[in-house]
Amino acid sequence: MTIDRNELASRLTALTRDLILIPTTDSRPAERERCLEFIQNHIEGLEEVSIQSYESNGYRSLVAGPQSPSSPDILMCGHIDVIEHPDPDSYHSTIRDGRIYGPGAGDMKGADAVMLELFRTLHAKHPGLSLGLALTSDEERGGADGVRFLIEEVGLRAGIVIVPDGGSLNEITIEEKGVLHLRVRRHGHSAHGARPWLGTNALQLLLERVTALQSYFSVNWPIETDAGQGHWYPTCSLTIVETPNHSPNRIPSEAAATLDIRFPPPHTFGSMLDDIAKILGPDCHLEPLMTAQPCHLDPDPLFCEITESITGSPARLIRAAGASDSRFFRQAGIPVNLSRPLVGNLHGEDEWLDIESMVTYYQICQAYIEQKLSLT
Ligand SMILES: [Zn+2]
Incomplete structure (x- = not known):
């Protein structure tokens, strides 16, 4: 499928900016609910897709996928929560120099937009596809009521998980402290x-x-x-x-x-x-x-190869000082592909996401999913 990069860029940009406008911080549970509702509306109505909602201690998560979504071959996983800024009016975005600036642009509403669009597009094209999507709302406070809850208490499993919450476009994380x-x-x-x-x-x-x-x-x-x-x-x-x-x-x-x-x-x-x-x-x-515990992520070599062929530059395997929700998947033995678009100043007032790299990241994930699930 040929993608019109410009059209995809404007669709992903609009969706990212809509997500940034909802201040999904820890102190605003109603806004987190509103954001999940917005997301649910975005992926509703797809054939052979079910959407489940789970809640633990006031933190809701959405899991969508083929009819029985508990164990898709590929799961995409993200979080909708963002950190608290002292100025409550800072939750909006601006576009400058090919970047979206705003709280959560890089961590990780831009990546959420990519996963939502991929989920919609691929399920519309291939009904019954073994591709899942999990979105949680407590990653910034540790993930105990989000990914940990889904893995340990709901029993969510997958063949492999794509987590765009670490690394960079050409940097795939292999180990976390x-x-x-x-x-x-x-x-x-x-x-x-x-x-x-x-x-x-x-x-x-x-x-x-x-x-x-x-x-x-x-x-x-x-x-x-x-x-x-x-x-x-x-x-x-x-x-x-x-x-x-x-x-x-x-x-x-x-x-x-x-x-x-x-x-x-x-x-x-x-x-x-x-x-x-x-x-x-x-x-x-x-x-x-x-x-x-420190963990090894065991990324798929195919994901690294596709990253290299789509970006035209080598993929580096890196070690990360920060931890992500990936560790809960690793505890269940599920491998993780951890990379993401180009982002910067995470958790700062001028947090940003590079728009072109968001489109490239979309193409990497699409090619990976299509090859892995033998759709091409
Ligand atoms: Zn994050």
Whole structure:
């Protein structure tokens, strides 16, 4: 099928911009519902396609596919949620220099538009096609009520999954680091700020241990400023420090710090937690908030070949510091093709998506699906 690139570009651009206009943030469940309704309208009425809706703890997901959509040969998977921006009016887009700028343009409403159009077009052309689509609404907060729920509790399976939420047009992710979001608490004893000898300063003692932990990381795994090595070593970022104390003249009796720790194999969540507990010492109470093991994605060589032939340049297999919903598919043994259009400034106010690359990505996925399912 020859695709008119210009027509496809304008269709995908319009759909992406419509999706960006719906502020599907964590604090706005009604907008997330509205977005899923909009999506459902877009793919309704296709022959031999069923659409199921699932909900877990207020987070809804849509799964569409052939009559029994629980295990299509190829599943396309995305999320509709976007991160919260301080300015509630920032959820719209502009077009400049061949790019769509706007919150969620790159992560991942442009990719959602590609999957919706592909799903519609291919099912209209080949009724009964073994191609599924899963869209969740909680990826930015960890995916427990989205992809994890669909895999572990609904029993969703697939031959292979296309997840356009990592890598780049010519960069296919083969490995992702593991994640440990850890809250560390320290208790002490409050006293007047003028008489520190009467108290035990929980905040100060906590920060001493956290500083010791950070030097443990920087001595063992110094941060490389150039990404030549792919930053393939453990990192520890201090992201939140809290104390219930609001008085400048009171020594706090409680304090908590939150750390975002990332690690490649052979480290595991268990081995990292053991190391960290030793450095922080027995007086710190550790509470893991979110954990994920590092994982290998096992992409299909055919997807890499098609990427190369359509873009005319080599596909690089890369390792990623960030994690995606892919890990839940891997836990069920399902291989993942993780790449996407050209995007930038993700989660920033000027997040963008390159329109031409969105069309190219569409063509890559279409060719892959057609060859894999022997439609050509
Ligand atoms: Zn994402």
